[in-house]
Amino acid sequence: MMLSYHPLTVPSCHTFHFLPSxxxxxxxxxxxxTSLSLLLNCKTLKSLRxxxxxxxxxxxxxxxxxxxxxxxLCVLSPHFEGLTYAISVFExxxxxxxxxxxxxxxxxxxxxxxxxxxxxYVSMISLGLLPNSYTFPFLLKSCAKSNTLREGxxxxxxxxxFGYGLDLYVHTxxxxxxxxxxxxxxxxxxxxxxxxxxxxxxxxxxxxxxSRGYTQSAQKMFDEIPDxxxxxxxxMISGYVETGYYKEAFELFEDMMxxxxxxxxxxxxxxxxxxxxxxxxxxxxxxxxxxxxHGFGSNLKIVNALIxxxxxxxxxxxxxxxxxxxxxxxxxxxxxxxGGYTHMSLYKEALLLFQEMLRSNESPNDVxxxxxxxxxxxxxxxxxxxxxxxxxxKKLKGVTNASSLRTSLIDMYAKCxxxxxAHQVFNSMxxxxxxxxxxMIxxxxxHGRANAAFDLFSRxxxxxxxxxxxxxxxxxxxxxxxxxxxxxxxxxRSMTQDYNITPKLEHYGCMIDxxxxxxxxxxxxxxxxxxxxxxxxxxxxxxxxxxxxHGNLELAESFAQNLMKVEPENPGSYVLLSNIYATxxxxxxxxxxxxxxNNKGMRKVPGGSSIEINSEVHExxxxxxxxxxxxxxxxxxxxxxxxxxxxxxxxxxxxxLQEIEEEWKEGALRHHSEKLAIxxxxxxxxxxxxxTIVKNLRICRNCHEATKLISKIYRREIIxxxxxxxxxxxxxxxxxxxxx
DNA sequence: GTAGGGTTAG
Numbered sequence: 001m002m003l004s005y006h007p008l009t010v011p012s013c014h015t016f017h018f019l020p021s022x023x024x025x026x027x028x029x030x031x032x033x034t035s036l037s038l039l040l041n042c043k044t045l046k047s048l049r050x051x052x053x054x055x056x057x058x059x060x061x062x063x064x065x066x067x068x069x070x071x072x073l074c075v076l077s078p079h080f081e082g083l084t085y086a087i088s089v090f091e092x093x094x095x096x097x098x099x100x101x102x103x104x105x106x107x108x109x110x111x112x113x114x115x116x117x118x119x120x121y122v123s124m125i126s127l128g129l130l131p132n133s134y135t136f137p138f139l140l141k142s143c144a145k146s147n148t149l150r151e152g153x154x155x156x157x158x159x160x161x162f163g164y165g166l167d168l169y170v171h172t173x174x175x176x177x178x179x180x181x182x183x184x185x186x187x188x189x190x191x192x193x194x195x196x197x198x199x200x201x202x203x204x205x206x207x208x209x210x211s212r213g214y215t216q217s218a219q220k221m222f223d224e225i226p227d228x229x230x231x232x233x234x235x236m237i238s239g240y241v242e243t244g245y246y247k248e249a250f251e252l253f254e255d256m257m258x259x260x261x262x263x264x265x266x267x268x269x270x271x272x273x274x275x276x277x278x279x280x281x282x283x284x285x286x287x288x289x290x291x292x293x294h295g296f297g298s299n300l301k302i303v304n305a306l307i308x309x310x311x312x313x314x315x316x317x318x319x320x321x322x323x324x325x326x327x328x329x330x331x332x333x334x335x336x337x338x339g340g341y342t343h344m345s346l347y348k349e350a351l352l353l354f355q356e357m358l359r360s361n362e363s364p365n366d367v368x369x370x371x372x373x374x375x376x377x378x379x380x381x382x383x384x385x386x387x388x389x390x391x392x393x394k395k396l397k398g399v400t401n402a403s404s405l406r407t408s409l410i411d412m413y414a415k416c417x418x419x420x421x422a423h424q425v426f427n428s429m430x431x432x433x434x435x436x437x438x439x440m441i442x443x444x445x446x447h448g449r450a451n452a453a454f455d456l457f458s459r460x461x462x463x464x465x466x467x468x469x470x471x472x473x474x475x476x477x478x479x480x481x482x483x484x485x486x487x488x489x490x491x492x493r494s495m496t497q498d499y500n501i502t503p504k505l506e507h508y509g510c511m512i513d514x515x516x517x518x519x520x521x522x523x524x525x526x527x528x529x530x531x532x533x534x535x536x537x538x539x540x541x542x543x544x545x546x547x548x549x550h551g552n553l554e555l556a557e558s559f560a561q562n563l564m565k566v567e568p569e570n571p572g573s574y575v576l577l578s579n580i581y582a583t584x585x586x587x588x589x590x591x592x593x594x595x596x597x598n599n600k601g602m603r604k605v606p607g608g609s610s611i612e613i614n615s616e617v618h619e620x621x622x623x624x625x626x627x628x629x630x631x632x633x634x635x636x637x638x639x640x641x642x643x644x645x646x647x648x649x650x651x652x653x654x655x656x657l658q659e660i661e662e663e664w665k666e667g668a669l670r671h672h673s674e675k676l677a678i679x680x681x682x683x684x685x686x687x688x689x690x691x692t693i694v695k696n697l698r699i700c701r702n703c704h705e706a707t708k709l710i711s712k713i714y715r716r717e718i719i720x721x722x723x724x725x726x727x728x729x730x731x732x733x734x735x736x737x738x739x740x
Numbered sequence: 741g742t743a744g745g746g747t748t749a750g
Contacts, residue, residue, distance in 0.1 A: 024744050039748035064742090069742085070744075098743065103743075104742065106743080106744080134743055134744050135741095135744085135746075136742095139743040141744090167744090169745045170743095173746095174745095175745085176745065179746095198745095198746095199746080200745055201745075201746075202746080203743070203745090204745070204746045205746090206746080230748095231747050233747085234745085234747040234748070235747045238747055238748070266747055268746045268748090273748085305748085305749075308749065335749065335750080366750095367750055
């Protein structure tokens with residue numbers, strides 16, 4: 001029975017007055033003893049220490065059983081850093097028995113540093129102690145977990161040397177160790193040589209095959225199992241899910257339902273995650289009603305999987321409802337919904353939920369951070385991003401995802417405009433993955449620092465890191481943001497010739513953007529004709545923009561037609577074309593396009609900008625009047641206009657249709673969302689404070705010119721991120737050198 | 741005499 005009261009509220013006299021007697025085996029008494037139940041429910045190191053102290057007082061600590069149980073519970077407890085405590089207990093024991101040694105080995109194998117169990121084993125052997133059949137599964141587990149094949153092979157040698165080669169548990173552990181190290185032939189060999197096998201050893205091998213994509217071999221082994229149990233079914237189903245064979249997974253699930261084995265929690269979680277990953281919402285709903293009918297409806301892990309299903313399939317409200325209806329939530333529940341929001345681009349909702357999580361008693365973990373950092377990056381919420389950085393440094397030291405967390409931080413800082421902070425994180429890293437290098441290269445590219453991006457690339461090569469396709473997207477976009485055509489051409493060639501990487505759509509996109517920007521339309525068209533895939537909207541759009549820059553009306557029309565073919569529902573293409581006509585003074589055509597837009601009932605995505613002040617993200621759309629400090633903001637806008645005019649600023653009205661419709665005549669330019677955000681930034685920060693604005697569309701030329709002057713007039717550094725890149729405005733100039 | 745192997749958020 002689970003104890004519902006807190007361990008510390010139980011009087012100690014009641015807890016510890018049994019002492020083992022010789023006639024009664026102590027473990028029977030102790031097992032039924034409250035103190036062990038207390039240990040099992042022990043949630044803090046402090047209460048564990050108290051219980052331990054009681055054990056010492058009552059002499060219970062002298063029994064090997066109690067000690068080994070104490071250590072085991074320390075080591076298995078998810079609630080605190082039990083291993084450290086277990087080690088301290090272990091060190092007080094004069095002559096630990098084999099059980100205690102094994103329990104310590106198990107603890108180390110389960111820890112975040114499984115290799116330490118091998119070290120402990122070495123010290124055990126050097127004391128002249130012998131392993132038994134229980135020793136090896138722990139050691140092999142740590143070799144499997146840490147992918148240390150060589151050590152695993154040595155342990156295999158010891159297994160044979162000490163004569164445990166026939167133990168089924170040891171055997172299965174060996175299979176699992178080889179399988180997880182990717183040595184499927186060795187795993188199969190161990191399996192074939194075993195004199196007896198059971199469903200568990202089959203399953204170990206199946207998992208190995210399936211996780212490496214050898215689903216056929218896995219299925220063959222699975223068919224051979226005479227007495228399939230629920231775990232073996234689950235392993236096979238999840239093998240298909242993991243490798244993306246959703247249809248096969250669903251079919252197998254159906255077979256399982258027809259068999260005499262009933263699915264369990266794990267089956268449902270696996271099948272639901274298959275539905276989520278493959279977007280099979282209808283099937284997911286069927287599974288959901290099955291779950292409700294079979295009494296799984298309040299199972300924590302299953303509800304978490306359902307939340308994942310609904311949020312991944314776009315039914316956020318259903319996901320949210322399930323989340324709110326949970327009587328007990330764990331960290332996975334929070335992470336799943338936060339991740340669901342991020343997945344659906346609901347970044348603000350993700351941040352709000354994260355803040356709610358902090359207010360509740362749930363501590364975020366590395367997974368939380370990995371889904372919340374992209375939300376900060378999108379919103380430009382750098383204050384929260386910095387807070388998370390501190391939290392990671394303090395609380396999540398040495399977590400397994402350290403490298404991806406840092407990479408995520410680099411991305412966040414870069415996208416929030418603080419490229420220096422991004423660089424600092426990068427430099428502080430001891431082990432950089434390819435994606436860390438890529439994130440930093442992308443960061444520099446976004447900020448128009450092409451040279452830094454290329455320096456980093458050569459440093460990366462010197463470190464012996466092989467670039468991938470993504471690296472080259474970074475490098476090519478660095479070229480395109482800085483208008484470096486020749487370098488771009490060289491990189492594009494080198495990518496195929498020297499690195500054997502086949503260019504994808506994104507690579508062609510960067511090159512076509514570069515060519516278009518340089519006015520080399522023929523060459524751009526040639527590239528489109530020779531590339532092996534169809535160009536997407538992004539490519540036509542970049543060419544259309546190039547036409548605007550170079551005033552090429554004729555080509556613009558044909559590009560626009562292509563754009564409308566690829567993205568007929570995207571009003572942006574129509575607006576772009578109408579802007580080009582407006583620039584050329586072709587007002588009839590402008591009117592035609594406007595009529596077309598109205599007929600189709602399309603509205604342009606409103607331009608929105610956000611600015612973070614005191615950890616709060618404020619969003620503005622064009623002509624926005626809903627902000628609580630609306631009057632002050634518009635007052636500031638008027639002041640800005642007066643000062644701009646004084647400084648000689650003449651608005652370029654040719655782009656007046658950028659934000660088409662309602663307010664296009666009056667104030668369409670004056671009240672662009674970035675101006676509102678800047679005005680709000682100016683009134684709510686101290687003089688001299690840097691302002692960072694995030695915009696969902698591209699910044700228009702008019703605002704770009706105005707912002708340059710504003711940075712000078714108000715002596716403010718203004719950093720603006722638009723859809724494509726960063727602009728650093730300072731003292732009347734922009735880092736992009738007007739090349740965008 | 742107690743313990744050990746295979747499946748389950750990203």
